[in-house]
Amino acid sequence: DQKRKHRGSIGVFSEALHKEIKIEQRLCERLRSAIDKGELAVHYQPIIDVSTNALSSVEALLRWTCDNEKIPPTVFIPLAERSGLMPEIGAWVLNRALIDLSHWQLNQELAISLNVSVAQLLDDSFFKSLDNVLLSTKVSPERLHLEVTESVFAIDKNVVSRRVSDLVKRNVKISIDDFGTGYSSLSRLQSIPFDFIKIDRSFVQNSSEESDTIIRATLLMAKEFGCKTIAEGIETDEQRQHLARLGTDYLQGFYFAKPMNAHDFISWYNENY
Numbered sequence: 001d002q003k004r005k006h007r008g009s010i011g012v013f014s015e016a017l018h019k020e021i022k023i024e025q026r027l028c029e030r031l032r033s034a035i036d037k038g039e040l041a042v043h044y045q046p047i048i049d050v051s052t053n054a055l056s057s058v059e060a061l062l063r064w065t066c067d068n069e070k071i072p073p074t075v076f077i078p079l080a081e082r083s084g085l086m087p088e089i090g091a092w093v094l095n096r097a098l099i100d101l102s103h104w105q106l107n108q109e110l111a112i113s114l115n116v117s118v119a120q121l122l123d124d125s126f127f128k129s130l131d132n133v134l135l136s137t138k139v140s141p142e143r144l145h146l147e148v149t150e151s152v153f154a155i156d157k158n159v160v161s162r163r164v165s166d167l168v169k170r171n172v173k174i175s176i177d178d179f180g181t182g183y184s185s186l187s188r189l190q191s192i193p194f195d196f197i198k199i200d201r202s203f204v205q206n207s208s209e210e211s212d213t214i215i216r217a218t219l220l221m222a223k224e225f226g227c228k229t230i231a232e233g234i235e236t237d238e239q240r241q242h243l244a245r246l247g248t249d250y251l252q253g254f255y256f257a258k259p260m261n262a263h264d265f266i267s268w269y270n271e272n273y
Ligand code: C2E
Pocket: 045, 060, 061, 062, 072, 073, 074, 077, 093, 115, 116, 117, 147, 177, 178, 201, 232, 233, 234, 235, 252, 253, 254, 255, 259
């Protein structure tokens, strides 16, 4: 009797799993054609210099509208990685963002920050796209900041250092994203010459003594490493003042602006600067 019950639950389970796989495959096919169908867009979110209130950089964030439905990046980015579509999509974002930046007549120092997944970092074609787009847009490489998460520490140390030194050679800047949420060991952290540490919004939004302790420790460490710091997820004026007082160099969040399409970003810029 027990056995039969067990077998029955496996039947239900595999049916559910089968359904899930079907949904994933359908979404994956749609994502595969999203570039050609013009369904992808890059939005831009301002990053503000605390000491001057100037716009320092913008983070490029990918958007996908599939049949009038907005699919969140937290859904389709992992899907793109699982299905091997990330190099192609990543190259598209890189091109779009640098072409946009090169067209803007705002501030010749304005930098652009791009999220780079581990799959991209390990892919030779990423470096080819990087060289091509820097050459064709004539954007100076210091204006390109590449954000990686602590997941880079899960890959082989030698492989990472080779890839990172390939980036350093090109003079692009490197940021560590969502800092404090992953599994970096301090020794691995030291092995990568980060230019920026982005303090995850969970610490910014959780107003507790514990979060403040972590933020202070991160700021101290960044100083020792010679990195600048960016606090993510600033939603209120109180958070803005608090993180500025703690000594963060740059701030980003809905308080300043949500990610905007290129057109809205230009309007936002003209209104604010
Ligand atoms: P992320 O790189 O940490 O990006 C910041 C996320 O926080 C964005 O979510 C942004 O919209 C959101 N955010 C910004 N300010 C605030 C705030 O004040 N409050 C709150 N609650 N959220 C805020 P988004 O655009 O949904 O992107 C989610 C994640 O998807 C990104 O996290 C990044 O890991 C990934 N992603 C997005 N675009 C790309 C891309 O082009 N390539 C890769 N590899 N990953 C991307």
